[in-house]
Structures are given as C-alpha cells and as structure tokens.
Amino acid sequence: MKTFGLFGGAIALALALSSAPAAAQKDPPITLDTHVDIPFAYMHEARFDFGKPTPMQVDLDKMRRGGLDAVFFIVYVDQGPLTPAGYAHAVAQAKRKYDDIDLMLKTYPNDIRLATTPEQVRANKAAGKLSAMIGVENGYSLGHDIKNLDIAYKRGARYVGLAHMGNNDLCTSSTPEADLGDTPLPEYGLTDFGRAVVKRDNELGIMVDVSHSSDICVREVLALSTAPVIASHSSARALDPHPRNLSDDLLRAIAAKGGVIQAVAVGEFIKLDPARDMAIKALQAQVAKQAGDKSFDSEKHEYLPAYIDGMKRIDAVFPPATVDEYVAHIKHMVQVAGIDHVGIASDFDGGGGLGGWSDATQTRNLTAALRKAGFSDDGIAKIWGGNLLRVWDDVTKRATAGHAG
Template identity: 65%
Template sequence: MKHATRTLAATTATLLAAAIAGCAGTGTRDAPPPAPLALDTHVDIPLDYMREPRFDVGGDTPLLVDLGKMERGGLAGAFFVVYVGQGPLTPEGYADAVAQADRKFSAIALMLEKYPDRIRAARTPQDVRDNHARGLLSAMIGIENSYSLGHDLGRIDSSFAKGARYLGLVHVGNNDLCSSANPDVKQGQPAHNSAADAGMSDFGRAAVARANALGMMVDVSHASDKCVRDAIAASKSPVIASHSSARALVDVPRNLPDDLLRAIAADGGVVQAVAYKEFLKSDPARAAAEKALQQEVARQAGDAEYDSDKHDYLPAMTEGMARIEREHPLASLEQYMDHIRHMVDVAGIDHVGIASDFDGGGGITGWMDASQTPNVTAALRARGFSEADIAKIWGGNLLRVWQAAIDEAARERGAAP
C-alpha cells in the first residue's frame, strides 16, 4: 500500500513536471517520437566477410551494413544471409554449395566472437528485445537458397543450431525443393507460371516439415508463384517473404502479385518489402548499363564472367556505378513507400515489413546504407503511418511470425508453447 502511494506520488510529480514543461513552451511536444525497434530481414555478406580486413565490420568498410552504420542508423538487428548461387544438382555441385554456406556461417560466428560488446546472436524474438534493451545490436541468420542443404535434411538441423532462423527455398533457377520465379529457361526449365512449372517437390515438402518442427520460418522470396502457394499449403506455421515487393506496381516475377500478398496474410505471414532498385522502378536502361559494366569489369580483371564477390569492390566497378547513378538514378524512397502503401492496403498492416537487400544489390536514393535508416522511418511518418503501424512494419510483424513458428514447433513436440 505504501509502495502504491509512493508510486502514485511519483507519477503525479512526473505529470506535473511534464505539464509545466509543456506550458513553458520548451518544445517537448515537438520532440520526435522514440525510434522504433528496426529490423532488416535481408543483408547479404561477401564470401570473405570478416576474413578480409576491409570486410571486418567493426571498422569502416565499403559494405552497406557494418556495425558502425547500424549503430549510427539505429538499425537494431539484421538477418545476415547465407546465400549460395544455384549450381548443378550433382554431388560436386552440392559439396561446393555446402562449403560456401559453411564459410558464411563461420564468418558470422567470427563477427559475434570478435564484437560481443556491440552485437549478439538473437535466436528468439525475446533475444532481439533483450539485446535492444541492453543497447546491443542483434544478428540473426537467414538461408537464401536451400541448394546449400546439399539435398540433406540433416543440414536444416545443423543450420538451425548455427542460428539460421529462416529457410529460403530457392534462388535464380529451379532446385531440388522448388521452382524459381526466375527459372533457367536456357537450360530447358519451364517458364514461370507455365503449365509445366512443377512448384514444390516432395523433398521441398519434407524440408518445410523439418523447418516447422524446429521453429524455423519458411521464406518464399525467389520462389515461383506455384511454389509460394505450395509452401503456404505445406507449412504448418505462417510463411515469410524475406525480400519481395509488389508486382501490381512493378511487374517482375520476383515481386508478389496481390493474390499471393493476400494468401500470405490470410495464413498469418509477412512480406518484407525490399528496397531493391529494379523491383521498385522499372528502368531497363539502368539494368543494361549495369550489365555492360559488370562484363567490362570482369573482362578487365581477366575473368570470363562477372562475379559479385570478386568484382563488386574494385575501383572500376565503384566508379562505373557512380557514373550510372548520375545517368540513371536509383528508385526513390517515395517509390519504396508506394510499394509499402500498396502492400498494406492489400495485405493489411499486420503483414508487411522491411528488407534492404544491402550488399546483395539493394539500396535506393535516401536509403543507401544502414546509417540512413532514419530516413525510412521519416518517410513512413510522412506517408501518414502511425507510430504503432511503423513499429509493426519495422519489426513487430516479423517478430510475431517468428514467435508463431516457435510456438508451432513446441506444439508439435507436445509441449506447451
């Protein structure tokens, strides 16, 4: 009782102080609201992440996401992505993909070992909140292209043990789980949305079941429309699209059509609108200029083909990209907001989030790296989203879906969630 009285007195004093401050016109009413807990669900890392000094994220790096940029931009956490490109479905191809994925998992572990006072692993939504409360960044891990499972379901368990919390089924070109939104038509794979598009395989369904059992989210970005529908049907917990925008605004297969935005929402899932130039603004001239530059830089380096890991940070590439940016500017924050607005209108405020695809081709005028994250929040406010809506878009929705995956796994084990 005494305690309650004291609390009440303290509250009254606080309110009084606030009222006086307000009357005195100190501008407290105009102070910006606290920044939301901001999570980015798709940040790529180069193959030599943390191993090459220039990719040591404790210092200033050419990367669009490093610890300093996250801290300065108030980006509370990111899913660092273990990506592998699609190769042949052969024992050699699988072995190579597994090795690349392991190199990236261990690079993320190196970051966590080296900078425990700045960034910590988050293996649950509660970890994210706890890290944030302590002033620490959160590192999550997402798999992009389950080709790196090497056709072995046991790799889902070992990836989960290393911290992977979403399983991206496929990338460019069909694999053993799923057909891609960008099938390799030159290699004879059926066109996207053609009658022969196979959707999800039995192995794909087994992988989804294993991810469900572990409490790992299933990620449908890069999957064909048919595979997205198959994944929603196969998964016991809601699915995510870790980095996809709206096809109704820019008609590319990597964006999601309205019916699939609605289907993911009806299932309880979330679509993370991606700040990737070509998905926000159709600009064939820029795409052609970038392709020509990539080929030229590869040729100068004595390579037959462009390789992002090898060529992206060469001076010729950096200078060429600056020229292209002057001639063909990137998509704007306004265009990004158009996608978010449309997705919220179609799917609902509880089913849209944010992803940059930084260091994997993402970045737009106004959100060129993680340090510019407050610009996105300001743009959301300018579009009339409330603080509660912004908190959902910036991470609340994603954390809800992640928790649902954990709860479903607990139910399967027969334990109370």
C-alpha cells in the same frame, strides 16, 4: 483484411513530423532488416570486417549511426548442378558463411549478439546491443539432405528460403535459369524433398521463406505449412511486374495464413528502368573484362574503383529508385495485405540500396519517409520489426520438435 493503420488526427501529426530532421524524429522500438548479405571473405579481409570502416552497406558503425538494431545476415549460395558434387560444394559454402558469422560475433561480443528468439532481440535492444540473426537464402545449400536442416537450426538459422535464381531440388524459382536447363514455365511446384523441408521447418520452428519461389511453389507451401509463412525480401508486382515480386493475390494469401511480406529495397524490383538495367549490365561486362574475368562477380568487382565510378555516372544519367518509391510499395502492400503483414528488407550488400536509403547510416530516412506517407508511429513500429517478431514468435510456439528457441 486489416485497415491501413492510420489513426485520425495522427495523419496530420505524422506529416508534420516528417518535416523535421530524420535523426531528430522518434525511432521505432526495434528496427529489424530481414535481408543483409555477406561476402565469402567476410571477417577474413579488413574491407569486410564488420567492426571496421568498410565499403559494405552494413557494418557496426553504420548500424550504430543509422539506428538499425537487428539484421538477418544471410547464408547464401549460388544455384548449381543437382549432383552429388554440386550439393557437396553448396554445403561447404554454407558452412563457410555460418563460420564467418560466428567469427564476427566472437570478435565483437560487446557490440552485437546472436538472437535465436524474438525475446533475445528485445533483450539485446534493452541492453544496448545489436542483434544478429541468420537466414538461409536458397535451400540448395541443404545438399539434398534433411539432416542439414537440423544442423542449420543448431547454427542459428531461423528462416530458410526455398529457392533462389534457378530451379532446385526443393521447388521452382520465380526466375528460372536457362543455363541450368530450366524451362520458362514451372513444371512443378514443391518437390518431395521440398515438402519434407517445409514440414521439418514447422517442427523445428524455422520460418519458411517463399521469396524467389515460383507462384505455384508459394501456393503449395501455403497449403502445406502448419505455421505462418514469410517472404523475406519481395515487393509488389502490381507496381513493378518483375516475377520476383508478389501478386496481390499472393500478398493476401500470405497474410491470410498469418504471415508477413518484407518489402525489398532493390531498385529493379521497385520500378522498371530498362535503360538503367542495360547500362549496369554493360558496366559489369566492362569491369569484368578489365579485371581479366569472363563474367561479373559482385564480391570481386563491385568494390573496384572502376565499378564504383561507373555506377556514379549511371546514377547521374538514370537516377536510382528512391526511398519514397519504395515506401509506395510498402503502402500498396499494407493496403492489400493489412498493416500487420508487411515488413522491411534492404538486401544491402546483395543488390539493395535506393536514393535516400543507400546504406545502414540512412535508416532513419526510411522512417521519415514512412511518416511522410501517412503511417502512424504504431504502424511504423509494426512495419520496422513488430510484424516479423510476431510471426517468428508464432512459428516458434507452433514448433513440435521439443528444442525450438
């Protein structure tokens, strides 16, 4: 196992630097966030236009002001029925999100560029441009057709998450859903289709993402994959026993295969706070009812004044998890997996956000918190993007399909 990444007298220097204003501190070479969600109305409504002032946690101005260089924008679909109609709907939803990301890139070519290789991320940074990458959350969007994985690659996807909330046709989820007919305990790990997806990912040079997957699925992926594996947004189960987080054994196993675990900045996965969770669920039910809907829809309801004001009241009574508590997860993960195997994922616009790192404008606050926790500049550079870029490069080099890159 690698050491914690502290370099003698650098500890005192890092602590001294942490007292300076965040914006005055040295930025890492590249700040890369592996998980930022987009709404289905992305780029089609002014409030979701990347280049305009928006209520979103990530947009052009917020990235520029906060010093966030590169983002994996997420092609996400809800888990639905494993039927021809369900698969067709999922494929259509995924296509819409690919199209929306394309529209954003075409609308703002002087500000942000697609990156499909680590080299392009570095070149964009050198040219003063932001980088947009694409990750897939929930392999259900492949529509149970391996050909759609090749299409995803051609559209720019460079990691594919096998599952989300609820079991699917690739593998079991860390959070099975009774509404979908799931049993509490996994009856399987990877399916035959899931194994085919992992193998084709390896051939194409797509990173296999095990976040949201059940423990048994993660272990089977690690045994099967011929390339390093990532967890695009998962924190430490040892500090917060949520099933979405990863055990120390799994952290070590992913690292042993050369992979990287991107700690996720979702309060629920950083510290247990049942009272806060209950208050939020009650608010969501109330806001949905006021809007005339049966259930809460984040895209429809999260930006309503009633929800925004309600969350302010909840935050005052039940303070959210803080950036320092998030860094405690990162520190633990580094101690377990090694400094070369941990990274950062905000899950902004998908439930992420902490006290002190509530949107992309506060990116430097996280860097300052890492320094305060004793990480060296070299360690911070690895965590903020270097590790993910190394793994991505390794996965690309191992590809055998002949057109990776």
